[in-house]
Amino acid sequence: MINRKIRMGMVGGGSDGFIGAVHRRAAFMDNQIELVCGCFSVDPEISISSGRSYFLPDDRIYKTYQEMFEHETSLPESERMDFVTIVTPNRWHFEPAMMALERGFNVVLDKPMTFSLEEAKQLQKKVEKTGLVLALTHVYSGYPAVKEAKERIANGELGNLRRIYAEYSQGWLSERLELQGGNNAGWRTDPKRSGKAGSVGDIGTHAWHLSEYISGLKVTELCAELKAFAPGRPIDDDAAAMLRYEKGVAGVLTCSQIAVGEENKLSIRIYGEKGGLEWNQEEPNTLYLKWTDRPKEIIRVGNNGFLGSLAKYNTRTPGGHPEGFIESFANIYRNFATVLQVRANGGKPSAEELDFPTVYDGVRGMQFIETMVESGYNDKRKWQKWIE
DSSP states (O other): OOOSOEEEEEEEOOTTOSHHHHHHHHHHTTSOEEEEEEEOOSSHHHHHHHHHHTTOOGGGBOSSHHHHHHHHHHSOTTTSOSEEEEESOGGGSHHHHHHHHHTTOEEEEOSSOOSSHHHHHHHHHHHHHHOOOEEEOOGGGGSHHHHHHHHHHHTTTTOSEEEEEEEEEOOTTSSOGGGTOSSTHHHHTOHHHHOSOSHIIIIIHHHHHHHHHHHOOOEEEEEEEEEOOSTTOSSOSEEEEEEEEGGGOEEEEEEESOOTTOSOEEEEEEEESSEEEEEETTSTTEEEEEESSSOOEEEEOSSSTTSOHHHHHTOOSOTTSOOOHHHHHHHHHHHHHHHHHHHHTTOOOOTTTTOSOBHHHHHHHHHHHHHHHHHHTOTTOOOEEOOO
């Protein structure tokens, strides 16, 4: 029986990083989660100073994540953490996630889920064996307008789907920023830490996941081209692919981190027999619906009666008040925490509560990366079936 806040530990997320602070703000937003412990950096001094700045007691601030799991497991059930959030570079996702699952802790994990497809499959097997919950922070699936798009398509409003366009463009890596130091470009452009894909793993996975999440269809094969435009960069900073989805739906996906002047231009357009829809992350509260027999509709997110159940459940403010990046992270954390509470109290979570990315999305994300790389560096540009 749980009648308290869910206790969170962290691996990564020190005061010298960016994304850890986003995760904490999101986790705390609904007052359902509290931070009780963590190993916040590979540098013990940064971990300790970070933990103290988060007002944690010294005996719950750890120098290594191995030490953290060992000590937390030894604590009484009334004190130990309930789950761990892992916000490290990709290379260090798998081991702490596996250690957590082996010791009975639920997991929230940043994307991409692992360093390799084989690691992802091992995590999937462990989740299935333990029955624990693993949430993956594909944050853009948490936006209310994205939920509305998903529900509209599921209800058949666009008819049979025909084509999907997904784009994620940034310009911050148009030059070798990683050589300057003091930023997070270093690990993102280093295959020893990020894995075999650069832009594809970092932002291409978001575009891919959004396309499958909203459409309800899976990619079955693709034909890609990966490029490293910045001279000397050892990993892709730009990619494009033609996609084939289930039910004969065609798609195009592009991702680029050398698109000069772009910030976070994530957009998706989906067209069916009866109409189309469009959503742009930089204007997140607006969903466009397009029809053959009537003018374009503009759907604005807010607490109103026009939205479907998924969007309503994930909407926090009245119309005209923007709900963005941190709120979308918060939707994933709230739904994850609610599922833990409901399950611990013997209940069955609702469809709305269960609506967050899981280990299965993580495995498909790694399959997407593997398939893009396999196809993208093939000069013959042939179609590559989805790598299982």
